[in-house]
Amino acid sequence: MKLFCFLTLFFTLSLQAQFQINGVVNDSNKKPLPFATITTSENNNTITDVDGKFLLTITPSTTSITISYVGFDTKNIAVSTAKKYYAVSLTERTADLKEVVISNENPALTILRKVILNKNQNDPLKKLHSFEYKSYNKLIVTATPDSIDGRVDTTTAYKDLDKKIVNIDSSDYKFKEIISKQHLFQTEKISQYQFDKNTLKETILGTKMAGFKEPVYEIIAFNLQSISIYDNKYELFETKYNSPIASDAKRDYSYKLLDTVVINGRETYMIHFKNKKTRKSTGLEGVLYIDSENYAVAKAVMRIKGVLDISGIHEFTYVPEEKIWFQSNTTFKIVKGKNRNDIKILGGTIQFDGDEEENFEPRKKVASDFTYLLSESNNFDIQYNTHPKIKDPSLYIEIKENASKQPESFWDQYRKEKLDVKSQKTYLLIDSLSINKRIERRLGLGRKIINGYLPVGPIDLDLKKIMSYNNYEGFRLGLGGITNDRFSKVFRIEGYTAYGTKDGNFKYNLGSGILLEKQTNTWLNTSYTSDIKEIASTTFAVDKRVFKIYDPRPINISTFYKYHSWKANVQSKIIPKTEGIFELSRTYVEPMFDYRFNLNGKLYSSYMMTTAMASIVWAPFSDFMQTPSGRTETDKQFPRFTFQYTQSLPNVLDNDFSFAKIDFKTEYEKKYLNGQKTNLLLQGGIAMGDIPITHLYNTAPNNLNKETIIQRITFSGRNSFETMYFNEFFSTQYVFFQFKHSLDRIRLLRKVRPSLVLVTRMAWGNMKQPEQHVGMTYKTLDRGYFESGIELNKIYKGLGLGGFYRYGPNQLLKFEDNIAVKLSYVLDLGL
Structure with missing residues (x-):
């Protein structure tokens, strides 16, 4: 696309083929007459465009053309293949042509x-x-x-x-x-x-x-x-x-x-x-x-x-x-x-x-x-x-x-x-x-780079794994990739390894997949992972991979948990207009911060979780295409809905807790002909049973707990609360709503044309059984959380600036503490 x-x-249009004549039809005041009818002596016809211009193919036997327009006298013009351009002026009549007047x-x-x-x-x-x-x-x-x-x-x-x-x-x-x-x-x-x-x-x-x-x-x-x-x-x-x-x-x-x-x-x-x-x-x-x-x-x-x-x-x-x-x-x-x-x-x-x-x-x-x-x-x-x-x-x-x-x-x-x-x-x-310029190969290379991969022989190197930064690992340096069709069209191997310069630990993943059914893109996958993850973060297994040269939000995150996980899943598009994943996993979790989970008087500093998970995204209004290489979404339409259900399996493979989680998300986007766009996001989740804070909800905070506004300047996230401090709120159930309206780009200077975006976010939630979580100090969202802001994106060379304000029941006492200033960067590939 x-x-x-x-x-x-x-590419643009300028037509002057052999045996074609062109011209313009005006009134007596030289104003163009749009959609006037032009008929040849052989009864071929065309109409003028909105500017009164026309283009007509004639044969050597064509001797004349007739130009007619309601309210004007009809005119006959002699033509020949030797003359290409005709300027025609019609005279307005005092009496209109016959009209059906009901x-x-x-x-x-x-x-x-x-x-x-x-x-x-x-x-x-x-x-x-x-x-x-x-x-x-x-x-x-x-x-x-x-x-x-x-x-x-x-x-x-x-x-x-x-x-x-x-x-x-x-x-x-x-x-x-x-x-x-x-x-x-x-x-x-x-x-x-x-x-x-x-x-x-x-x-x-x-x-x-x-x-x-x-x-x-x-x-x-x-x-x-x-x-x-x-x-x-x-x-x-x-x-x-x-x-x-x-x-x-x-x-x-x-x-x-x-x-x-x-x-x-x-x-x-x-x-x-x-x-x-x-x-x-x-x-x-x-x-x-x-x-x-x-x-x-x-x-x-x-x-x-x-x-x-x-x-x-x-x-x-x-x-x-x-x-x-x-x-x-x-x-x-x-x-x-x-x-x-x-x-x-x-x-x-x-x-x-x-x-x-x-x-x-x-x-x-x-x-x-x-x-x-x-x-x-x-x-x-x-x-x-x-x-x-x-x-x-x-x-x-x-x-x-x-x-x-x-x-x-x-x-x-x-x-x-x-x-x-x-x-x-x-x-x-x-x-x-x-063939000489390897255009097809270069196009394939461009596609993969846009999605964050660099093909090297039978392996696509994962550009996301090369380097990143967060407060716990410091610089995270790594190497990862997945085999491509040159290796096999029905079997794949993927994996990565990474090293944190601050924590001094290696992380890694190794997985494989086998294609079960080509038409529905059905794969059976298995993997083992030893890595870290942000606590209380919400991820949907069916969410599409988004490649960014940088991912700004994790830069300031300090609170992670370490995990070792075996997983097996089936991913498929067998149900019309959906993509689904069914997964079984066994995960050992160790929080890397001061935390204990209290279950019936027993304090857990680490634990085992065996779960079954079903995740599905449904796009009822989108169009899908079946190609020889699989099924793809050709026309992404809204609204679209994502559901995910996770259930622990008691007494299976040393599972420690009994719980269930239900997560949902619905997205809506409307584009206007004047260049504006509205985005709506409604997301929520509920955790039931005995579940540690590592797997609850934090509603995506993205603000530093520093003294001044200048010290708190960071890069903005995608759907995060820019004024909410990290680890400030936790919930066992929550609902989140975001409204974004993008105006057409405005011209400030010749090369300064920022995109103005109005943003409002709000969330409500609560915490069941707070006594189970020992060692963490946090607040709840019972009274709701509200912030609004303005983003000026792509001010210059992709750089932008945004300002956000926190208000409502959870507003802070100092006015300046409710303000967050954020940088943004949008990479414009000109696509």
Whole structure:
């Protein structure tokens, strides 16, 4: 997915192919007329964009084009292949063109109301009980050579009167030479779509990706545009917008009836919709073609114009037998819009022209100004009411095992037309380049580094284990890793060793795993660990590994317990939309601080714990993909829920205590079109029975018990109480709530654009049987704990600053003791 973002951000659109004409349609005041209809003498048609510009493919036999726009006189223009650009001015009429006026209101709103009212009768996913079809998709990143100057520029600089330096810039020439022979990127896929019982699943039968023997599955799963035009939220380039035909669409959009157009022999209303808000990025703009008889969508053009100029086109075919418009083709284009700031990404710079302003000098065009991304899909073999048997309906996408190994005869069978010479050369040249430059291997290396691993032969070294720091161990130096597919695809060995410079002790782990079932990523694992752990910390076994170059919170932790643990577990994704772990463990625990656990008068300074644990994360709204290498979550959606239950096993392997723990967590995230984001986290736990303080709850404190604010400055944690002192509170049961709202980045200076985040945290808890815990002084959360703060992240080079304030029943007497100032660092890889 990150690679795809890079490709699409880097390339833009500028089309001027052979037998293509372009131009602009304005009114008499030189104001552009968006979505005017342009029809050729052969009855081919297109529409102008939001700026009144158009692009039209013509044949040598085309003699004229007709431009029409509601409220304006129609104009006929003679054309020829010798002339490429046409500026057309239309004259406004005093009398409007014929409109369907049902009431005194805007006729477009009357039509829209009927569209919304009839959505269930026109939406194939609602009207049809089942259907299936195949789809061929081709995606290219390319450019039109004719649009590139291709000159070799030279500049001369004089070092002194006798010597001169000549600089030669041949980048445009080389780029034109390359793009004349091949596309920059190309991928194809053949999919089978099946719908039954309100479930739509895509099965990818074949896939080809230039430069890759095995395709990049993140690119295949990337959602360019919504499949259904009738959803309340329309998705364009993985951003969801309120649909122009949603039940509340009139709140966000204004509508105008432009014209009537015949599609498939049926008359349709051409309705322009535009976002009411002044900020263009907050909504869509485009045209809906509405069947005048049943008020179904017969064609739709969706567009977002901002830093990226993105459009999605949906074309439908009318099916008389089913009395429904069924989608036949989709087109997706992405272009570079206007922005005052260039974007730096993966070591390269995407340059932008600023918005029009006084004294603006356009920059010299570069290669990325002449390229574009285009994805086209066409559907065929459409069958209705077949009630197909859908295997694993919880999966959104399934990629067949042999999808990337299909012969050329397979592709010839399904392609709408044979690949042209340029497309054929693209596969040959990029495949050759990929081998020479080891692109596939380098991409795999980048993926692993992002996740915190460095592959060295058959072993992936764990970058998290190299060095860290805490108050107990001092500098923790180590080495760890796990075997990769070069060692074995069904068996793995992992482990690490570490040494603390302050405590002078070695820690280590050794484990192994065997793959039981590939489709569901089911593994059987065993391990032995001798290490230390923060007391009363809460961890969920199913939480994903998060790699950070540094982990700031443990730096100031002093209170740990030592443990030696044997574990055996099964991890699997066999239950739809979940990942689960069932684990048995036997652990010897020794607190490394002054503590005794009092059980029936007996004081334990160390103890044995034999437990069974079940942990599961459930993401009911996420989409999952089945690939030949396993099952992955392709579209992370919220809310998501995590549950964990731990039960001690009395009288098993010398277990000392009888207890149970229940932990839960639910997360919610909402992103807004204006760049803001809200995060909610609700977490809690309850410990029942006889359980030492080492395995209770501390609610993640992250503050030093020092005299002044300056002395307490540390790095902020992820979901921790920044004003709560270490070991200040302990609980046998608790509930924690966190609210974060991130505003769009604000410009203070040219290179200072911090991200402002508002944070509020609160927790409640209590301690049962406090007499059992000897040697520790602590407080309880019966009256609750509250803090709020402001974070200014990424102020400069990833560095940020935050301030937090503690209030409520547990507020301290001195005002300054309730304040915490924290540093933050966000590593920006430009992904």
